Amino acid sequence: MKVLAVVFCFVAMVLANDLRAQEIKRDFIDPVPQSIYPTAVKVKAGTMIFLAGHTASLPQIDADHGNFEIQVRRTFDAIKTTLSKAGATLDDIVSLSVFMTDLRYVPEFDKLTSQIFKKARPAVTFIEVSHLARPQLMIEIQSVAVIP
Amino acid sequence: MTKLAQSLRKQWIVSCVVLSIPSATLSLAQEREMIIPVPESAYSQAVKVRGGSLLFISGIGPADEAGRLVAPGDIAGQIRQTWDNLRYVLEKAGGTVDDVVTMTVYTTERRWGRVFTEMRKDVFKKGYPSSAFVEARKLRTPGALIEIQAIAVIKD
Numbered sequence: 001m002k003v004l005a006v007v008f009c010f011v012a013m014v015l016a017n018d019l020r021a022q023e024i025k026r027d028f029i030d031p032v033p034q035s036i037y038p039t040a041v042k043v044k045a046g047t048m049i050f051l052a053g054h055t056a057s058l059p060q061i062d063a064d065h066g067n068f069e070i071q072v073r074r075t076f077d078a079i080k081t082t083l084s085k086a087g088a089t090l091d092d093i094v095s096l097s098v099f100m101t102d103l104r105y106v107p108e109f110d111k112l113t114s115q116i117f118k119k120a121r122p123a124v125t126f127i128e129v130s131h132l133a134r135p136q137l138m139i140e141i142q143s144v145a146v147i148p
Numbered sequence: 149m150t151k152l153a154q155s156l157r158k159q160w161i162v163s164c165v166v167l168s169i170p171s172a173t174l175s176l177a178q179e180r181e182m183i184i185p186v187p188e189s190a191y192s193q194a195v196k197v198r199g200g201s202l203l204f205i206s207g208i209g210p211a212d213e214a215g216r217l218v219a220p221g222d223i224a225g226q227i228r229q230t231w232d233n234l235r236y237v238l239e240k241a242g243g244t245v246d247d248v249v250t251m252t253v254y255t256t257e258r259r260w261g262r263v264f265t266e267m268r269k270d271v272f273k274k275g276y277p278s279s280a281f282v283e284a285r286k287l288r289t290p291g292a293l294i295e296i297q298a299i300a301v302i303k304d
Contacts, residue, residue, distance in 0.1 A: 029203070029241045040205040042241050042302065048202075095204035097252075097297065103286050125207030125297040127254055128286035144204065 037124045041094045049086045049145040054078045065136045072112045091119040092145040099140045103128040178303040182275040190268040191279040195249045203300040208233045209289040217291045243302035246274045251298040254284040
């Protein structure tokens with residue numbers, strides 16, 4: 001009986017460990033129907049890259065005034081450049097905080113990101129703010145990426 | 149089997165069960181250290197945590213399953229619904245509300261800060277996450293007064 005009890009304990013411990021080890025590396029929690037974004041992204045702690053709020057880059061800003069699409073594209077260009085210096089790509093993004101001066105642009109943002117992202121499905125938060133760092137800016141994105 | 153042997157066997161089984169409990173209990177939450185807790189405002193200046201899985205949660209607002217606003221104009225009702233939604237997402241990911249390490253709280257009016265803080269005291273039982281409270285012009289769910297964006301660390 002003693003041996004049986006020991007064996008039982010051992011098997012229970014192995015099973016418990018196994019259950020933990022089987023967890024997948026990137027898990028999308030409860031995707032909202034009709035939303036291209038998951039409600040949450042679970043990822044095993046690897047190398048984390050916390051990016052500053054990125055905006056359309058400075059030199060083009062006057063030409064980009066009022067053009068949401070160009071601002072979004074230039075913002076992601078800037079994010080891509082930053083990520084590449086950290087050895088990461090846009091597909092490694094797990095979280096986006098999107099600050100916009102007008103939330104009515106959200107559908108257009110969704111349309112653009114579906115072209116910009118190949119595989120990434122980050123958790124996304126949209127916030128409408130009165131002002132960003134410069135008066136011409138319509139969007140600023142703060143993101144987090146995780147790489148192995 | 150003698151009585152002694154029986155009691156020994158019982159002890160073995162009991163000790164096995166007792167020994168398994170700590171590992172089961174420990175696996176419920178990733179160990180964390182709250183740096184400079186501010187209990188009167190229900191947050192910590194920082195939370196130190198190592199290992200585990202990260203859960204990045206999209207901004208969660210006071211909406212029901214169909215995305216409809218709950219408790220229009222009622223800040224307490226909206227806060228309650230938002231926490232319920234957040235708990236639901238955390239549980240789906242295999243965690244609990246106590247796994248939240250940091251949160252950014254967006255509100256349409258700063259004056260909701262006091263009631264939010266009071267209600268947060270009932271949410272966290274094992275120490276408070278770090279937090280920021282920000283007034284936004286508009287939130288994603290029309291009519292929402294509050295939205296919470298959180299990051300949790302869940303034990304593997």
